[in-house]
Amino acid sequence: MASTSTAPTANPTSWPALNSGERGALRELLIHGPMPRAEIARRLGMSRTSLTRVTRELMEHGLVAEGTAEPNGAAGRPGELLHIRPRGRSFLGVNLTADRLYAAVTDLEARVLASHDEALDSETVEDVIAQVGRVRERLVEGRPDVAAAGIALAGDVATSTGRQVVVESPFLGWHRIALADLAEQRLGVPVATENDVRCLTAAEHWFGVGAGFESMALITVGVGIGFGLVVDGKVVTGGHGKAGRLDHLPIDRDGPLCEYGHRGCVTAFLPNAAIVGALRTPGLDYEAVVALARTGDPAAVRAFRDAAYALGILVSTLANTFDPEKIVITGEGVPVAELARPAMDSAIAATLHPTATPVTIDIQPFEFTEWARAAAVLAIRDCLQF
Known part of the structure; x- marks a missing residue:
């Protein structure tokens, strides 16, 4: 049985001034989805009376509404679910x-x-x-x-x-x-x-495959190599605005040079340009090398295998250092994880700490x-x- 939603008194496009309790309740619903008032109060350490005031304000601002009632597992009135009004803003x-x-x-x-x-x-x-x-x-x-x-x-x-x-x-x-x-x-x-x-x-932590996790790492592969980390439910920011850099992690001391002169680092193997450059064939772009690898071209297959091995080292380094619950791999260069997955898995197995928890990897398709x-x-x- 569905309960009647309370219509907002106004639906302005501007963002309202919310207090900490209202922001906290809204975050819980955004990240974890619809839930009863009692559960929101428990998560926030808030009394039911206080939460009633909070949710009333959020409903008046047009940000949340009451949804379908659900049995609460005990005798009596079922708990009413609160949910986000997506078109509220x-x-x-x-x-x-x-x-x-x-x-x-x-x-x-x-x-x-x-x-x-x-x-x-x-x-x-x-x-x-x-x-x-x-x-x-x-x-x-x-x-x-x-x-x-x-x-x-x-x-x-x-x-x-x-x-x-x-x-x-x-x-x-x-x-x-x-x-x-x-x-x-x-x-x-x-x-x-x-x-x-x-x-x-x-975005992945709140609205993607990392929703609900307290820790996760994200690797983007493409023009460059990016790295993001969530610890204790928060995205990590360095002391100087840095996003975190692992793109020059050493892989093979006898490998090729990257643009900064580092021999055999991740950037020398993994970015799209490094994969294209490994074929030493003028006129090729990344999409062409992907197509060659899919047809079994030896040079293209080898370039992707080397890149995937570097990606595996990067994954195991993150796992050994931060022990995230999940590692997400995405970006326009994700074909490397599809075309040469055995090489990536081999690198992880060879370098993951013997007592480490097995790595949960989620490879996400990507659009700009x-x-x-x-x-x-x-x-x-x-x-x-x-």
């Missing part, structure tokens, strides 16, 4: 690469409502922000405006004197840019900025829209001050 996510802008608008549960990508007009901060503004207007045309926005990019992002600053973004050539402040002036809504891999890690969706998750998390 929407969020803009933008991912910036060296030459392209990916954008998505999501609902409160990070489901993509609209997406768009286009080439960057220029790399200047002013032009990029103006372009983000135009894309936002295009995506929200005919629908309610967004409550907040997130911008993700490759590079180091840190908080300095209360301001988010892009310390360095090598692809765009940016240094010490207060991107969030500048974008907020143009968009007129709260804006958060973050490293793209940390955004993707957070995921980066933009992850930036929208950044906006959601920032609204919840998490």
Whole structure:
């Protein structure tokens, strides 16, 4: 039997001012799904009376609603489930690469409502922000405006004197840019900025295969190698805005050189360009080498085998060092884990500590829209001050 949902008194597009209890209850429902009031109160260490006030406010803001009743295992009235109202607000996510802008608008549960990508007009901060503004207007045309926005990019992002600053973004050539402040002036809504891999890690932790886990690691494979980590339910951020770097972990001291002159490191084997370069054949791109490997071309198979072995070393290093409950592998370079899985598994078996718990690996298919969706998750998390 379904209970009657309480209609919100208003449905503004702006994000409301929430207290810590309201933010906590909303986080529980976002991460763990619908649940009875009693369970939310237990998780938050809150009295039923206090939680009643909290949920009433959230319902009035149009963020949660009552759902289907479910038996509570005891005699008496069944527990009523509270759940998120996904369309209660929407969020803009933008991912910036060296030459392209990916954008998505999501609902409160990070489901993509609209997406768009286009080439960057220029790399200047002013032009990029103006372009983000135009894309936002295009995506929200005919629908309610967004409550907040997130911008993700490759590079180091840190908080300095209360301001988010892009310390360095090598692809765009940016240094010490207060991107969030500048974008907020143009968009007129709260804006958060973050490293793209940390955004993707957070998205998988709240709304993906890592939901409900207290610890997980994420590896992105593609143009570069990215790494994100969740410990005690929180995405790890280094002291200087770094996302964590394992891309130059030594693999083979007799291996090829990477662009920085390191011999036989992960970057010398695993990125897309390293796999293409291993064939030493002009005119090939990554997709062509993947196609060759699928047909059994010896050089392509060997390049993917070497790359997969390096990926396996990276996985076992994370497992030995942090003991995460799950390791997620994703990115446009995930074919390496599909085409040469035995080589990856062999490397893990050879280097995993004898007493370590077996590694749980989740290989996720990837589309570039995921980066933009992850930036929208950044906006959601920032609204919840998490």
